[in-house]
Amino acid sequence: MTVLIIHDPQTQGGSSPAPAPLLSGSLRARAAGTDWPATMLDRPEALTRMRSRHSEASDHMSVPRQGSRWVLDWLGEHPGATWQERWLATGVEAAGRPWRQIPLAWLRSLGRESRWNEEQFFRSLHIVFGADLIRPSLAWLSVAAFGAGSLGRTMAAMRDPDGFAELRARCSADPKIAQAALTRNLYRAAALVSAKGGTINDVTPGDVLEMLDAEADARGTNVGSTGLFYRLLQEMGSFGPDAPATLRHLRVAGQKTPEELIDQYQLSSRHIRDLLVAYLKERQPTLDYRSLTSIAYHLAGLFWAEVERHHPGIDSLVLPTGVAGAWKRRLRTITRTVTGPDGRKRNIEVERVNYRECLTPVRALYLDLAQWALEDPARWAHWVAPCPIGREEIDRRKSTRHRKSRMDARTRERLPVxxxxxxxxxxxxxxxxxxxxxxxxxxxxxxxxxxxxxxxxxxxxxxxxxxxxxxxxxxxxxxxxxxxxxxxxxxxxxxxxxxxxxxxxxxxxxxxxxxLVQYRLPTSGELVPLLQIAPSKTDTERLLVVxxxxxxxxxxxxxxxxxxxxxxxxxxxxxxxxxxxxxxxxxxxxxxxxxxxxxxxxxxxxxxxxxxxxxxxxxxxxxxxxxxxxTPHDFRRLFITDAVLSGLPPHIAQIIAGHRDINVTMGYKAVYPTEAVDAHLAFLARRRSLRPSDEYRRPTDEEWKEFLGHFEKRKVASGTCGRAFGTPCIHEHACIRCPMLWPDPAQHGRLLEIRDNLLARIAEAEREGWLGEIEGLQVSLAGAEDKLAQAHRRRTGQPPVSLGLPSIKKS
Incomplete structure (x- = not known):
């Protein structure tokens, strides 16, 4: 038996940390220096430092003495007062991925071209990093293609043995951390120590962000285990108590100021940019952040940036009719990428569904400025301009009906499946x-x-x-x-x-x-489990029965x-x-x-x-x-539709759904054909109950014979008369002229004879000068032509076209 746990056990942990602070002080990335003590050593002191550091840290690793001298010789041939300046003068960092060709060309120029010499040289380069003589940039280390193990072992041995040992131990102790993630994070730690100096304990959150950004730039995408690397350093105490809890606290974007919201669209007109910033600041106190960003997008992105793109130099809200009309025409469509049957992608223009919703914020801007100008003319009057969007253009009644129709069709497709x-x-x-x-x-x-x-x-x-x-x-x-x-x-x-x-x-x-909360019924004392929904869109809390x-x-x-x-x-x-x-x-x-x-x-x-x-x-x-x-919102429509169809009163469905207006709830409910049929039958039953009962009595034999006799008399020579029961012939049996005649295709020959006879009689009347007769005959001729056309269509018409019915494909 499944038991729902309503009681919340004693939760672990304390209160939530404060929101992520701005990167300042000890949290920001350390600047790359050029004149720390080790880089200013002369050649003998540098060699001594390299050998002593390496031998003290790792007795079992051989020191490439010849390679160390070659590295210093190579650096010494370049200008600079420090080893770091000489390193930058070599040009290897600017060379990017093929940087190895620069020192290899130097070795070849001295006749030292061999695989053993090359290996000695590059191993010694790691030792130069470990001795802190030079500090390569993180961007260069991300493309240098050093072996993760070799650089990590060197930095662990020469710079921070305890820190690297702890990092390795923490990774090895967690079975969820793969060997590849361990190797990657050891290399990251080695790169940070090489580029920034110090030990792992000196790394800051800003250093980590700089490191990960350099990796992403070098590889074109984010490399895995980024959050793990930050968490490991956080657990080791490298960042201090003020650092954000996770890397995501640093990565995700916080709220932007009105200036930042507008400036991201890079408007050319400073005049309009300042206006939109002032407008956002004025409306900001009454809006949530999502609404504020939406207004910024519509005004700066969809409106003014689009106008500037097609009309460079424009600097006023007073838009010429042609400019405003062209902008609205462009706004009606959007470009979408679709994949064809052949697998190729192409761009197509489709109608923008929310076109009128995009016009509304722009119209609101113009009208707000006009209203504010009355209240504070010194500040807002000079911005007032004629609104290029009429009231009828934002009338959404028709689009709302279309949207309702689309959503109902979508719900009817998904509810059965x-x-x-x-x-x-x-x-x-x-x-x-x-x-x-x-x-x-x-x-x-x-x-x-x-x-x-x-x-x-x-x-x-x-x-x-x-x-x-x-x-x-x-x-x-x-x-x-x-x-x-x-x-x-x-x-x-x-x-x-x-x-x-x-x-x-x-x-x-x-x-x-x-x-998960409980409610005890006051009548029976039964405990009812309830689900408490936190305030969201409408800032209204509600409870649902579980x-x-x-x-x-x-x-x-x-x-x-x-x-x-x-x-x-x-x-x-x-x-x-x-x-x-x-x-x-x-x-x-x-x-x-x-x-x-x-x-x-x-x-x-x-x-x-x-x-x-x-x-x-x-x-x-x-x-x-x-x-x-x-979509997740489809389930919301399905829930409301099914609940109301099952008999739940709409006002109760409104409370459960958390809507302020019952019309919104009914807008979510899809209308089914069965509902329309049932409602129409009920309407007929109610109307029948209000009419006199004698209208629904059983007809007598005479009345029934008269009714049948009427239909027998509707058959005429050229077809069937379609007049209603109990009505006389309005054309005095001139059937050819009567629109109620339904011509019989089998009488097509008779109709041709009638037409030819009418033509002959018209010719005779014209010949004899019977002008009054001609007018009546022409009316009959037009009727005959019409009946011939009807008979021809019925006789030679195409079979009906089947439109087909939608079906559900079985899984």
């Missing part, structure tokens, strides 16, 4: 768990079978001991079973919680152990994330992507371990997990044939 998705993620979770369990009990190199799959367990030498690798013998594909199981579980958890609660994805990631199914899921999540020894859910800090701030540490339920560090799962990962789950389910879009796409 929701059970398939739920079954798929649950099955995939169980299969992934079974594979991981079987692999744990299998020896490396042996085969194991679980969930209908046969794999072979691997033990890569560079992988962490905690990783479980397997290979498919049929395809040769390597699989990280732990990674697969983790993604399968959190996809299952996200789908189940979202569909059972209808909460927003931000609210999902903020759920914590403290969100169903038994949801209780099972929450219990699985808690058991997965809680500490096995204390039973406490670890405290983690989560980053609010909208407000750009770190939330206080809390026992959030959606958290996972990343290289030994507990991290909150962010909304971006939730979306990626849903995409993976949809691909595995086999569900496809009925139009494009591509894998069906679900």
């Amino acid at each position: 929701l059970p398939v998705l739920v079954e798929s993620v649950n099955r995939h979770r169980k299969d992934a768990a079974a594979l991981l369990e079987s692999a744990n009990h299998a020896a490396p190199g042996t085969m194991f079978t679980a969930a209908g799959q046969t794999l072979m367990r691997l033990a890569p030498s560079r992988s962490a001991a905690a990783k479980i690798w397997a290979v498919d013998p049929d395809t040769g594909q390597r699989r990280d079973l732990g990674h697969e199981e983790e993604h399968a579980f959190w996809a299952f958890a996200a789908v189940e919680v979202l569909r059972a609660t209808g909460i927003r994805v931000e609210e999902l990631t903020e759920l914590s152990h403290h969100s 169903s038994p199914e949801l209780a099972d899921v929450l219990s699985l999540i808690i058991r997965r994330v809680q500490n096995p020894e204390s039973g406490a859910v670890p405290l983690v800090e989560a980053y609010d992507q909208h407000e750009r701030i770190w939330r206080p540490a809390a026992p959030v339920l959606f958290q996972r371990s990343v290289v030994g560090e507990q991290r909150a799962i962010n909304p971006g990962l939730i979306r990626d997990l849903l995409t993976e789950a949809l691909e595995q389910s086999g569900l496809t879009d009925p139009v494009t044939g591509e894998p069906l796409h679900f």
Whole structure:
């Protein structure tokens, strides 16, 4: 039996640390010096320092004496008062990756071209670094292609034996740290000590950021284990108590000032730039940060930067009609990259869905300036200009109806297949768990079978001991079973919680152990578990009843994330992507371990997990044939639609969903054809009950014969009369002229005879001068031509075109 834990055990850890401070003082990167004592030594003193440092640190390593003299000879041939200045004068750092060709050319010029001499020279270069005679830059060390082991051993032996030993011991003690990560981080520590001087204990957070940025620039991407490197140095006490807790605290962007928000769009007009900054500052006190950034994007990015791009030199809000019209035309479309059937990508222009929403902030700017000019003319009056956007242009009633239609269609497509998705993620979770369990009990190199799959367990030498690798013998594909199981579980958890609660994805990631509360019913005394949703979009807190199914899921999540020894859910800090701030540490339920560090799962990962789950389910879009796409907000619409269809009163659904307006709730609810049919039948029943009962009595035999006789009399020579029951012939039986005649295709010949006869009679009337007769005959001729055309279409018309019906592809 699954038990939902409502009581929160004694959580471990203390209060959350303060938000990440700015890099200042001891936190900022150390500057690269040029005149420290060791670099100013003369040649004999430098040789002595190199040999003494090396011999003291490592008795078992031979000192390349000849190579040491060659390095100093090479440096001595370049200008400079210190060894560091001579090093920079060699040009190796500016040369980048092919830097080795510079000293190799020098060796060849002296006739010392041999593999042994080259090896001696480059080994001695490490010793020069270890003796602190020169300090190469981090950017150069990132491309120098030194062996991670050789530089690390040299710096560990000559500079900081205890620090490197502790770093190695901490990595080796953690089974989640792979051998490759250990080697990489030892090299990073060696590079920092080489470039900045001192020991590992002297490294600052700014040094680490500079090091990682240099790596990313050199390789074109971020290298792995960056967070691990920062955490290891933090645990060793290198940074001090004021340093941010994790590397992410330094990496993620905090809130920007209005000046920074506008300046990122690089506006040419200083005049308009200052206006937009002043406008943001004026509105900032009443807006959250996300709204502030949205206004900055619309005004500076979509509006003025776009105007400047096509009209250089413009410097006034007074826009000519042509300029404003051209900007609005460009705003109506956006460029998207699509992949064709042949796999090639191409750019296409598509309509911007939120076109009117983009116009609204610009119109608000003009109208706000006009209003503020009345209140404070000295400050705002000179900015006032005619608004280029009319009121009718931002009328969103039609676009709102279109959006409602699109969302309803999207909901109707996804609600029927929701059970398939739920079954798929649950099955995939169980299969992934079974594979991981079987692999744990299998020896490396042996085969194991679980969930209908046969794999072979691997033990890569560079992988962490905690990783479980397997290979498919049929395809040769390597699989990280732990990674697969983790993604399968959190996809299952996200789908189940979202569909059972209808909460927003931000609210999902903020759920914590403290969100589970109890309520005792005053009537029966029964304890009801409730889920407390923290204030988010509408700043309104609400409570949801925890169903038994949801209780099972929450219990699985808690058991997965809680500490096995204390039973406490670890405290983690989560980053609010909208407000750009770190939330206080809390026992959030959606958290996972990343290289030994507990991290909150962010909304971006939730979306990626849903995409993976949809691909595995086999569900496809009925139009494009591509894998069906679900967003977290789709589950919110599905929840509200299903709840109202199941009989939940809309005003209760509004409270559960956390909407301020019931119209918003009903906007989320999709309308189904069955609802329209049922409502129409109910309307007819109500109208029938209000009409006289004698209108619905059984007809008499005479009335029924009269009714049937009417339809028998509708058959005429050229077709069928379509007049209503009980109505007389309005054309006095001139059927050819009557629009109620439905011509029979079999009477096409008769209609031709009638037409030819009419033509002959018109010719006779013209010949005899019967002008009054001609007018009536021409009316009849037009009727005959029309009936001939109708008969021809019915006789030779194409068969109806089948538009087809959408169908659900079975997985």
